[in-house]
Amino acid sequence: MASIYFSRYYLLFFSVVFLICFPGLFLAQSSSSFGFKSFAKNSNFLNEIGFFGDTKLDENGSFVQITQSWGFSAGRMMYRKPITMGMNKLGRNIKASFGTYFSFSLSPENGDGLAFVMLPNGYSSDGYNGKLFGLSNELIQKKNRAFFAVEIDTKMDNQFGDLDGNHVGINIGSLVSVKVSNSSELNLDLSSGKKLQCWIDYEASSKRFEIRMSKADETRPVSPLLSCPIDLFEMFKGQDVFIGLSSSNANSTQVCKVFSWSFKLRQVPYWMHSQPLDPQTVPKDVKPVTIRQKTDCTVRVLTALIIGIACGALGAYTVMFVWSVFVTKQPVAPEEYVVKPAIYDYDKVKVLAVDACDDVK
Template identity: 30%
Template sequence: MATIQNLILTLILFSNPVFSRFTDFTCIGFNKIGDNITLNGSAEIEKNGILRLTNQTNRLLGHAFYSSPVKFKDFVNGSVFSFSTSFAFATVPEFSHLGGHGFAFAISPSKDLKGALPSQYLGLLNANDMGNFSNHLFAVEFDTVQDFEFGDINDNHIGVDINSLESNASEPAAYYDFNSTKKNVTLKSGETIQAWIDYDSTTNVLNVTISPSSTKPRIPSLLYHVDLSPIFNDYMYVGFSASTGLLASSHYIFGWSFNMSGLAKTLDLSSLPSLPGRKKSHKILAIGVSSLATLALFFLIGVSVFLIRRIKNADVVEAWELEIGPHRFSYKELKRATKGFRESGLLGVGGFGRVYKGVLTKSKTQVAVKRISRESKQGVREFMSEIASIGRLRHRNLVQLQGWCRRRGDLLLVYDFMSNGSLDKFLFDERKIVLNWEQRFNIIKGVACGLLYLHEGWEQVVIHRDVKASNVLLDGELNGKLGDFGLARFYERGSNPSTTRVVGTLGYLAPEVSRTGKATASSDVFAFGALLLEVVCGRRPIEPKAVAEETVLVDWVWEAWRGGRVLAVVDQRLEGVFDENEVVMVVKLGLMCSNNVASARPSMRQVVKYLDGEVGLPEVVIPPLGNEGGKCGGDGKLDFVVDLYESSSIEDMSMYSVKRNEGTDTSFGLGSASVKTSPHPLLPDGEETR
């Protein structure tokens, strides 16, 4: 009986045009669409028939979905049907060339998209459901803001998004003409652009094509192989979603064609409604150019001179800058705070530029201002990396980024001022006071807590990639805080870290990173192990041979441990005043963290438990290195790099730094390493000096 009822229900569904597989419609403007479209948020149909998803209001979202669900899957075998759509759109930014954020063609199990957020989420998802398989969301985004959190390739691209705003595939916005020549398209130009999205279920190929004309190019702008069967439900809703952020754009759809039985109709752009005033403005421009050319020329010259004078000292504002969480300071404000970046307020000089002490005029708060030099290799991408997500990190053992500023070639970061500077100065600078053991142990525990927060306590996994003494800052009470996130990388939990360029500091750089190019939480633990030994011994992880016979600290400590002379490695400046049990525990933990085998190292959660005394350390310590020859990394390569600089002075020298370009070459050449100075810990030491 139940089988007969299911059969009858299936026949009813197939006979109902709403649930028919062969959904096919074309809208030349949206005046006559009636109840066939559902609008949410700011979306509305204007009098001339144009569908406007958002207006030029900040943090807005708009949805427009075909009201009836569309049958996308075969009931028998569960495969997805082929589908095709075309539509004409325009994005008109509030400010020229500053788009925010973009829109997407979406196929969703719901036309409400409840809980979705504007800004970088395009009105599709929110931070909590990013990447969830249960979303059953497919979208093709037309993005006008480069969001580094989602790994966007630029601020003018198309992308395929499945259950997430991290695109599975993306390409810069462009099309191929009939000569197969690639031509760029500016999505936020305000001009009408046509898009075609075609999915072939027999080959599992998705083609996305765009063009500023009524003719569909033969070569797609983006081609992506994907089986959508696991993504789609039997019935889904089709439509559009758009959003704005701190900068806004109006997103318009002029016409829309959708077909489940063949290719969607290509739209004739000349037959579609146009934006009010656009044609009129073209006529006015033509008249002005032809009859008032001389007057316009003088006018433009006058305006140019005026603008040049006005913007000479003005701050540069781009779209991505207004999407960043921390406070954006004006250049004038920071210049006043540092008294014109006076040399008397200089805290340090490094590879990325200079750090100045400043006092904010209004709040009287002391800050450290890192002014990145124009010649620095830390460009806008690295600058963004340090502020876009780092500004949202909150922990008592992390140096807080208060804000930032960009003015032409000047990039500036504003941090909490750490009155006692960096840990390395206390360990290696004879002019500094000597930290007693209690202070050192407290600093170690603080840094461990900060790293645990980065690895497990935040919404993403944060790999610092440059843990070392010069990046540990001390406040007025000598509490340790981890700073300098210029090399940090963010990963979703459970994801596999991607291969990237090898950056870091020799002596702190885990051996597997140089082989695989993948930085992990375990590689941070390796660096923390070097820091532990550094704090106990008062020696750098790698000392030039002119200073000490033992060039690699972990080798020297291991030999002392194996020979039962563990207390002999303790910093002589402590004059024998320390807790022996704590010292032995820290040395043992440092050797465990320094193991060449990543899987043999403890996690930061285990490290914190050891330091807090919640659990005891294992009785046996595995040799930290893979050989007995004292070669860090076990392959001899590190000694080659160190030997290059054995005659270098170590005064004010932070450490040897190495950087490798992306690729498979894991060798360390003369051009890939350099000795560098870092008088202040706010300066990223993972780059070369000039």
């Protein structure tokens, strides 16, 4: 019976030590994701995705139409659950990486285009003016308020210093892009009306954004069209954000359609290597990278493992000692080694005198 109780206490103690030493192994498993390869006959779609502005689902459910075929149309499709880009647990920053994919089309009219947006909690969901990628005036005017967007821009607007009418840009708190790349480099016409694909990946460990694009019948490109270092954890200060796809057509009749959308979030401790956001999208012809020496991350993991084992062994010894002393009430020294006083009866002791001469004989 005592051994059963001891095993329970030991397992409990070791579990606590393991959680303290390796909290990231459990926190890294927490994730938030969704995936809609198509919107037809999907009962969970409207429960997870909200429509704002002029956004509507096609009658057949084959696509979501964010802007309609009239002037100054605007709208958004947003994931209803908030996303946390990072947290602080036990003095360690747990930052979030993510990857998102969507397929879309933009008609040839001269509209604003489409944007993947990350908006702070409490953003305005009304006040559409048919411009600014469907973002409200309230959000745009408050330049000190953090928001993030990847714009797929099909209109050259000198007000925001646009490169041309066929580019991809990264926006932080403003519609003036911090970095821009011309999609013509990939022979892509963003407003051709044809279906295109976009991959947006954020790696928290390296604080790096990568954007890839291709035509519908092509595989994911190896090299990104645009990349930029951004620390989302520092940018949003631990606040919840909402992600979505937003569009407007300004004074044109451009129609924006979204055919599929997926998103995957993974929270990874700062000392762990990040995993591929979408392992299936890694090209098969890419040669694996050979690591020739141990990295600093590996040393940290091994150090933490050794500390955890040492704490577990010390805890087990302590529990055994306390159990033996206070629970079973056994003395520290065994009874057979306890010194007991001996009483001698001197009356029964006989002294024999031996003559030295007799000993000689």
